[in-house]
Amino acid sequence: MEDQAIDAQIMAQRPSQVMKHSLSDIPEVVDDFLCNFLVRMGMNRTLDCFQTEWYELMQRGMLEPKDVGFVPDAYTCNQHLEKENKFLRKELQNYQLVATKAKEALLKMQRERDFHRMHHKRVVQEKNRLINDIKRLKTHYASYEPMLRQLNEKYETLLRQKMLTSLERDRAVGQITGLRATLQSLEPGSNIQISMARGQKCEKENGLEGTSQKALKEAKKPKGYLEVNLSDPPKDPGKEMRRRYPKDSEFPKDIQVNPYLARAKECVRPLKSGVYRLSNTLKVHDLAVSCLALHPRKDIVVTGSDDRLWKMWAFPNGNIIMKGEGHTDWLSGCCFHPSGTKLVTSSGDTTVRIWDFSKGGCILTLEGHSYAAWDCSWHSCGDFVASASMDKTSKVWDLNSERCRYTLRGHKDSVNSIEFLPFSNIILTSSADKTLSLWDARTGLCAQTFCGHLHSCNHATFNMKGDTIVSCDSYGVLKLWDIRRGAPMVSIDAGPHPGNQVVFDPSGHIVALASNDGTVKTLELKSGQLCSLLGHEDEVQSVIFDHKAEHLISGGSDGTVRIWN
Numbered sequence: 231m232e233d234q235a236i237d238a239q240i241m242a243q244r245p246s247q248v249m250k251h252s253l254s255d256i257p258e259v260v261d262d263f264l265c266n267f268l269v270r271m272g273m274n275r276t277l278d279c280f281q282t283e284w285y286e287l288m289q290r291g292m293l294e295p296k297d298v299g300f301v302p303d304a305y306t307c308n309q310h311l312e313k314e315n316k317f318l319r320k321e322l323q324n325y326q327l328v329a330t331k332a333k334e335a336l337l338k339m340q341r342e343r344d345f346h347r348m349h350h351k352r353v354v355q356e357k358n359r360l361i362n363d364i365k366r367l368k369t370h371y372a373s374y375e376p377m378l379r380q381l382n383e384k385y386e387t388l389l390r391q392k393m394l395t396s397l398e399r400d401r402a403v404g405q406i407t408g409l410r411a412t413l414q415s416l417e418p419g420s421n422i423q424i425s426m427a428r429g430q431k432c433e434k435e436n437g438l439e440g441t442s443q444k445a446l447k448e449a450k451k452p453k454g455y456l457e458v459n460l461s462d463p464p465k466d467p468g469k470e471m472r473r474r475y476p477k478d479s480e481f482p483k484d485i486q487v488n489p490y491l492a493r494a495k496e497c498v499r500p501l502k503s504g505v506y507r508l509s510n511t512l513k514v515h516d517l518a519v520s521c522l523a524l525h526p527r528k529d530i531v532v533t534g535s536d537d538r539l540w541k542m543w544a545f546p547n548g549n550i551i552m553k554g555e556g557h558t559d560w561l562s563g564c565c566f567h568p569s570g571t572k573l574v575t576s577s578g579d580t581t582v583r584i585w586d587f588s589k590g591g592c593i594l595t596l597e598g599h600s601y602a603a604w605d606c607s608w609h610s611c612g613d614f615v616a617s618a619s620m621d622k623t624s625k626v627w628d629l630n631s632e633r634c635r636y637t638l639r640g641h642k643d644s645v646n647s648i649e650f651l652p653f654s655n656i657i658l659t660s661s662a663d664k665t666l667s668l669w670d671a672r673t674g675l676c677a678q679t680f681c682g683h684l685h686s687c688n689h690a691t692f693n694m695k696g697d698t699i700v701s702c703d704s705y706g707v708l709k710l711w712d713i714r715r716g717a718p719m720v721s722i723d724a725g726p727h728p729g730n731q732v733v734f735d736p737s738g739h740i741v742a743l744a745s746n747d748g749t750v751k752t753l754e755l756k757s758g759q760l761c762s763l764l765g766h767e768d769e770v771q772s773v774i775f776d777h778k779a780e781h782l783i784s785g786g787s788d789g790t791v792r793i794w795n
Contacts, residue, residue, distance in 0.1 A: 260298065477631040479613035481672045486610070486653040490736075491694060506752060506782050506794040508765045512548040514541055519785030522772040523564040523573070529776065532573060533785055534561030540575055540585075545776075545783065546793050554585050556592045563605040568612050576603035582617045584629065596627050598634050604646050610653045614671065618648035624659055626671050636674030640667060647689040651696050658699065660687035666701055666711070680711050682718045689731045693738040700741050702729030708743060708753065724751050724760060731772050735779040742782060744770040750784045750794070765792050 261284055268277040287293050515535035523532040530551065534540045540561055542552040559578035566573060573585040582603055584594040601620035608615055614635070615627045624638040624645050643662035650657055650671070657669040664687060666680040683703045690701035698719075699711040706725025709718045727747035734741055743751040750763040750770055768787035775782055782794040 475631050475633065477628075478635070479611075479628050479630045481614070481655050482611050484655055488653045488694070488696070490652060506761075506763055508763070508792055509781075509795045510546050510548065510793040511765070512543070512545075512791045512793070513789060514543065514548070514550075514791050515539070515789045517560075517789055518768075518771060518787035519789060519791060520561055520771050521563045522774045522783060522785050522791075523566050524774050524776065524783075525566055526568055526570045527777075528570065530570075531774075531783060531791070532564050532566070533791060534564045534575060535789070536560040538577075540564055540573070542573075542587075545791075546781065546795075548791075552587065552590070554591070556583060557581070559602070562603060565606055565608045567608055568610050572612075574606045574608055574615050576606040576617055578602040580619070582606055582615065582627065584615070594629065594632060596625075596632075596634070598625055598637075599623070601644075604644065605648045607649045607657075609650050609655075609671070614650075616648050616650060616657055616671070618645035618659055620644040622661075624648050624657070624669070626657070626674065636671070638669050638674055638676070640676045640679075641665070643686070646687060647691075649691055651692050652694075654696070658690055658692060660690035660701055662686040664703070666690050666699065668713075678713075678716055680716060680718075682709060682711075682721075683707065688729060691733055693734040694736055695738060698734075698738070700732050700734060702732040702743055704728040706743075706745060708732065708741065710741075710755070720755075722753060722758075722760065724753075730770065733774055735775045736777065737779060740779070742773045742775065744773040744784060746770070748786070750782065752782075763794055765794075766790070 261281075264280060265277060268274075268280065288298070514533055515537055517536035519533050519535050521534040523534075525531070529545055530542060531545050532540055532542045538555060538557045538560060540554050541550055543550045554573075554575075557575065557577040557579055561575055561577050563576040564573060571587055573587070575583050575585065577583070580597070580599045580601060580603060582596040582599075583592045584596070585591065586593045596615070596617070599617065599619040599621055603617050603619045605618045606615060607617075613629055615629060616624060617627065618624045622639075622641050622643060622645065624641075625634050626636045626638070627633070628635045638657070638659070641659065641661040641663050645659050645661050647660045648657060649659075655671045656677070657671050659667050659669065661667070664681070664683045664685060666687060667676050668678040668680075669675065670677050680699070680701075683701065685703040685705045685707070687701055687703050690699055692699055697713055699713060701709050701711065702724075703709075706723065706727050706729045708720075708722040708724055708729065710720040711717070712719050724743055724745065727745050729743045729745055729751075731744040732741060739755055741753045741755065743753070745751055745762075746769045748764075748766045748768055748770060750766075750773055752761050752763065753759070763782075763784075766784065766786040766788055767790075770784050770786045773782065773784045780795055783791060784794070785791045
């Protein structure tokens with residue numbers, strides 16, 4: 231009974247064991263498959279021949295590994311084919327994506343090609359048009375040469391006629407002088423006046439009497455003869471000068487009140503020096519911006535540059551209003567007329583030019599300096615202009631008589647800056663001889679000299695009240711001077727790079743310095759805080775405040791004007 235139970239248990243467990251140990255068919259080798267087939271079909275002779283030839287080929291190595299392997303199973307082949315199909319589909323998608331991108335790139339390049347081809351055609355047309363214009367201008371200017379030659383010949387002819395006329399006039403003047411001497415010798419007790427020719431009278435009035443006339447006149451006079459006209463009173467030099475130059479302007483009296491002092495009173499709570507931030511950058515010139523000038527009433531600025539141009543533009547938007555050209559060298563200084571209708575510029579070509587905005591050009595060129603003019607300033611009355619030069623002198627020009635009224639001599643080196651005290655006849659100059667000087671424009675004499683800088687002074691200016699001067703030198707040292715005491719109050723070292731220009735804000739509490747290290751330095755006088763404004767890519771040449779000290783404008787050697795607020 232126990233054996234039967236064990237057998238029954240074994241029989242019950244056998245199906246599960248069969249299910250667990252399932253066998254899989256292993257594919258047969260190709261030669262076994264063929265041999266089994268021939269044995270099953272009873273083809274013994276064919277089997278012998280097959281085996282003989284098969285093993286002979288195998289020994290010779292004439293069978294490939296794929297021919298000797300297993301007989302492929304249909305399912306296995308299908309799986310391999312399906313994998314290969316998926317791989318090929320994925321490759322096809324990748325190729326389609328690459329082809330789509332290549333097609334888009336091709337279309338883009340075709341559009342760019344069409345665009346550039348169109349612009350190339352336009353440029354070629356413009357080039358041909360310009361070539362035709364140049365040819366036309368060349369033919370047009372070719373006709374000027376004979377005309378200029380003809381005008382030159384006419385000029386030389388007129389010049390020769392002028393010389394002959396002047397010789398005849400001198401001969402006539404000599405004859406008149408001889409007749410006058412003869413009459414005086416006949417009547418030695420009397421003084422007879424004979425009217426001279428018109429040309430000689432003009433020459434005497436202008437002080438241009440020739441040396442030959444003077445020699446003849448002295449030779450014809452008797453020894454000990456003294457011409458005295460008792461009817462004439464003693465001559466006043468001022469009246470004589472006015473009679474000689476009737477168009478000369480009168481200097482205003484020093485009793486005027488500066489109306490711009492109200493701006494200083496409006497700035498009762500001035501900004502601190504560290505609150506200025508760069509708000510706008512304007513590319514206004516191709517070369518360095520050398521000077522800035524602010525319109526007396528409007529938000530208009532003029533910039534002068536090394537490219538020999540000055541430009542007028544509105545700030546802060548930077549719209550160009552006007553530009554002027556005429557100087558043959560770099561511009562060094564510019565200043566508005568008190569009315570804002572004219573401009574004065576100084577240049578390296580040694581000239582000072584007056585520009586009228588209504589006429590759109592230069593109306594007067596003042597020549598007299600022997601070297602470059604460094605700076606210029608306009609008198610508050612608008613009739614006088616002062617200029618500083620490298621020739622160690624400054625000049626005061628009268629615009630009505632169009633002549634130099636005074637030459638200010640005293641500095642021992644180049645005069646680098648010049649400025650009129652507003653509504654006054656006082657002139658401030660700074661020089662490379664390390665001094666500042668105050669001059670009286672009415673007499674051309676130096677009234678006071680400030681000594682204290684150890685290096686060349688590059689610029690100096692007044693505050694709005696006119697009681698303090700700030701100056702900077704070539705080592706970046708700032709000095710504030712009390713005009714009444716004539717001594718420095720404060721000295722600040724902002725170097726070692728040179729300071730190019732220094733300016734007060736309208737309140738007189740902040741000083742801005744244009745430095746050669748590419749920064750604008752601001753100094754708060756009460757606290758002594760010195761801040762640097764970074765933004766320029768090269769040296770800063772000029773700096774100014776606007777009327778309300780809300781903006782600080784700087785110009786640099788990078789050709790840009792930067793606005794800080």
